[in-house]
């Protein structure tokens with residue numbers, strides 16, 4: 302054993318990334334030199350340098366003196382290596398090192414998730430303000446809501462009336478999705494989480510067999526829960542109910558949720574909605590969701606694509622015509638407004654509507670009545686109008702290209718859908734969604750996308766928004782045989798360069814004699830260690846554990 306004192310100079314103390322750097326180095330030393338390294342803090346607590354959370358929990362302050370302890374062979378060299386790392390300010394020096402550190406952090410996060418899921422009880426963790434920062438799968442199942450929509454809400458939204466000052470609560474109510482019968486009755490223990498003597502948050506643990514469905518609500522609920530309105534709020538600011546109708550709209554960025562919050566509220570009324578946003582941002586998808594979430598959902602949803610219909614036919618398309626109204630009008634035609642009666646009419650690209658028709662549409666909006674072309678009977682209609690445009694209607698009004706009075710009639714509930722550029726954090730979710738949806742549609746086994754490929758999607762500007770992303774994913778699914786879609790599978794205009802596909806290092810000469818299996822294995826381990834420098838990284842590349850790599854390297858005499 303060998304040990305040496307060192308000063309921990311990092312200005313932030315032992316933060317999580319610094320701890321991950323230490324773990325990465327400790328693995329490397331253990332694998333290449335066979336030395337086990339430990340860190341001891343001033344209080345005398347010693348932990349293995351390969352244990353991320355243990356290292357982090359040493360809570361070492363900037364300038365604190367620590368002891369590096371090395372056990373096993375090469376202890377002296379191992380300590381020197383570690384000192385070097387501490388001098389480097391614990392920053393990754395290249396992208397490979399950064400990737401390894403990120404992998405360690407990610408692996409540990411996954412482990413924490415798995416531990417949370419495996420405890421067999423529902424668990425919610427909040428910060429000290431009571432905002433939910435973590436929950437496990439049992440809570441997801443109990444509430445029938447995906448974790449992503451639970452995290453970020455106030456605990457009071459999920460468990461109305463719960464008191465975080467601690468204690469056990471019997472028969473409390475956990476909200477599910479908006480339906481009344483999805484409320485779950487449970488009992489739970491609430492405990493503060495202390496960090497350095499101060500409350501950093503709270504844990505809420507649901508007790509086993511907590512859900513008691515079937516009892517009348519009046520028997521189950523405590524008084525406070527009666528006062529709370531039913532329904533689940535997706536964010537503290539927006540009262541967006543998680544209506545099933547919106548479930549196929551993917552994304553949880555603040556801008557999208559704010560827009561959907563307005564749309565969901567509008568769905569409960571009959572007001573006219575104006576959806577604005579660039580092409581491909583999901584305006585039609587939202588229009589359909591509003592219809593499905595509204596009381597008109599059993600009525601028709603009729604779409605009119607304004608630029609798709611020649612101006613001279615548009616009037617009859619919208620309002621219908623009588624027989625003989627114009628040359629070629631052999632039969633009476635029912636217009637879209639009549640067809641949409643009792644439901645919703647979706648006027649897509651309203652900015653392209655002819656001035657003459659703008660006046661006629663204004664009449665429908667004001668008086669809810671119209672006549673068929675060539676007819677004199679006034680027809681009444683009961684429709685909700687949802688209009689959409691990618692153009693700036695206000696600007697069109699100021700240029701005289703769009704009627705001001707119509708603009709105000711349409712702009713009753715404006716919903717602005719963000720471009721994909723403005724919500725790039727939703728890209729991984731969207732990718733996952735489209736991979737699943739499109740692989741299913743094409744009858745293929747589900748594929749995944751590498752982090753590197755997603756990184757390129759992040760850097761792209763997405764002029765065609767979600768539609769463009771969906772199209773690219775369909776294209777790469779069709780063209781890629783492997784299960785993992787990687788950067789070289791993406792179109793060049795996304796990556797900005799040709800990315801060479803990495804060839805696996807298998808160069809077997811078909812004409813020569815075969816070597817023994819051990820010879821091949823030895824050669825592979827040798828090449829992997831030369832290339833990746835550590836047992837950990839080599840193990841990852843070969844799909845085996847670092848311990849197996851180390852054992853084989855020793856067996857073949859590659860290391861001592």
Ligand SMILES: Nc1ncnc2c1ncn2[C@@H]1O[C@H](COP(=O)(O)OP(=O)(O)OP(=O)(O)O)[C@@H](O)[C@H]1O
Pocket residue numbers: 549550551552578579580581582583584585586587649690691767768771
């Ligand atoms: N948030 C989203 N989640 C899942 N799919 C989406 C989302 N937004 C858009 N899409 C998909 O992208 C494609 C384009 O969406 P949509 O037609 O609704 O856009 P749009 O804004 O109406 O476009 P345009 O203005 O060109 O008519 C559709 O296939 C839709 O399903």
